[in-house]
Amino acid sequence: MATTLHDDKDVLVGRAERQMGEHFGDSGLTIRQKLALTCRILFDGGHDSGLAGQITARGEEAGTYYTQRLGLGFDEITEQNLLLVDEDLNVLEGEGMPNPANRFHSWIYRAREDVTCIVHTHSLHTAALAMLEVPLVVSQMDTTPLYDDCAFLKDWPGVPVGNEEGEIISAALGDKRAILLAHHGQLVTGGTVEEACNLAILIERAARLQLLAMAAGTIQPLEPALAREAHDWTSSDRRDKANFAYYGRRALRHHPDCVTEGTAL
Template sequence: MGATFDDSKADLMQRAEQRLAENFTETRWTTRQKLALTCRALFDRGHDSGLAGQITARAEAPGTYYTQRLGLGFDEITDDNLLVVDEDLAVIEGEGMANPANRFHSWIYRARPDVRCIVHTHPFHVAALSMLETPLIVSHMDTTPLYDDCAFLPIWPGVPVGNEEGEIISAALGQKKAILLAHHGQIVVGTSVEEACSLAVLIERAAALQLAAMAAGTIKELPKQLARQAHDWTLLPRRSAANFAYYARRALAGHPDAITQ
């Protein structure tokens, strides 16, 4: 006979959160490895756009971060070919150069001490939605981690290699987890690589759902209180860890060369 059928939803959620903490502990991956796996996982989900886009994570020394070498696609990134750069994009470790567009990452990291990882990509559906100069609408349960947490920059400031673009983008992002950039793409920021990877997967799915729904009719809003509850529940760090563990397994199955050590 079940013993929990009279429990409240709040009690069940609290119990589930405790079990998540017990069952999904810190992964064995290093930051370098998690970043390489994120590049491969997002490549498999349509986030590649030639050499466009950057995926970065804070490195150990203050004011430094990991990024991919310019000239390599997401499907070529390994844990040992990542660069470590400073805020000026000078290479501290590794060979080659960083993408000059990484400059706005430096601005975001400086403005947001809570951010540990940034994913900026131009996936197909996000890019298509950005061409409409329309904000992201979150109206499905699966994408509620982005509910009321995705900013919108309606004006394209040009190629983001200058400090002006860094200032504009970091200001428009504010304290949100994500931003849709008109005529450009998306940025998600995470308190961990796991969270950023999970949100990057979701924002492309959210854009695809929005475009399909807009073609069929008028999108209906989610109930605000329930959507906020879902946002907080689905953004639990252990849920991000569980999501990432799955993405990492899939990435390694298809790209065993991503991890060299």
């Protein structure tokens, strides 16, 4: 006999949140493993653009972070070939050099203590939208984690290898989790690697949906209160972990070499 059919929505939301807390926990993967998996997940998700883009995560010591080696594509990253660098991009662990454009990651990490992971890519549809100098419009339920949470930098500051670009991009990002960079690409941040990976997948999907909708007609806005409700509901840590585990399992089927043999999700 059903007992919840007359429960208020907030009661059902609380029930679902408790259940997610019971069923979805941390994977036990290391930061290196999560980062390597993120590179493969996003490669499969259309974020590949040759050697462009950087995916980073804070290291154990303050002022350090992991990143991929310049010269390797996202589909070549493993937990073993990641670099550990300091804020000046000096290599502390690993062989090779980081992408000089990692410099603006240092600025974001300094400005945002809540950020543990940064994903910056030139994914196809976000790059196309950036060419139009049009902000991201969130008007579909699946992409509501980005509702009122994606900044827009309309003026392209040039190749982001200087400190000036680091100041400009980190200031434009502000307290939001994502930013669309005109004539450039996208950048998302997360308090966890899982969160940043999920947002990177979503921002590319949101840009693709926006371009398709713009070609067909006029995009209609979401009702703000409902959009904010959906943003909060879909932005939980447990949901991030569940999504990442699914994407990770899918990536491991295609790229078993990116983490230590026998790693499972």
